[in-house]
Amino acid sequence: MYVLEGEATLVTDAGETVLKPGMAAGFPAGRADGHHLINRGDRPVLYLEVGTRAGHEEAHYSDIDLKARKVGSRFVFTHRNGDPYP
Template sequence: MSEEPGESREPCIVRAADGWTGESDDGSRWKRLGRLAGGDRLGCTLEELLPGHDPLPYHYHTANEEALYVLDGRGALRTPAGEFDVGAGDYVSFPVGEAGAHTVENASDVPLRYLAVSTMTEPDVVVYPDEGTLCVNAGAAPGRPRGEFTLRRSFSLSDGTDV
């Protein structure tokens, strides 16, 4: 949703009552706030993880910076520097590249709610070091529906074969 410079528009307000935009098999759910509000270059997702779950494997982006702001609950954050407890009010930034590798898990007995914020640059390559794979995304930024990608392929880091 691009606007001409200087062109004004009504703000697109996403309300709590608007409901969730997705749910995983484990019952964790998310709302793509940035997309719902008409954002192009900045993504923001409200995520709610049930106890014992994590949304994504340990990963980093080669084109997109990410950040996490915890709203409620407690989580276990893993980065290249180690593991850290995070809780309500904590903010963490994940730069582009290996230094920004991360995953967060809900290690508590109550839901963990946080905002995941990211730039929406494409193409992007997402690397999953623990799994030994990478995923090339083109045509849409990470976090967009799969149908919007013109290219989305995963490869083995060890031999380059499709996975």
């Protein structure tokens, strides 16, 4: 993700980092690191996010014990241990 306008707080398993215009963050495939953005400012945040649409994708949301994997053209959501996610 690349921040174009505003300030966004990036929350990862390692903690929080404020991203300002011109700053970027990336997450290598295959490394489980739950992350999301929070806008704590008084202005909208505009950012660019780039990803693949590979035939097989898997995402880990470690902060909420969620795993998403692509099966065909849809995603299946489970807990890390494979139990269905409500």
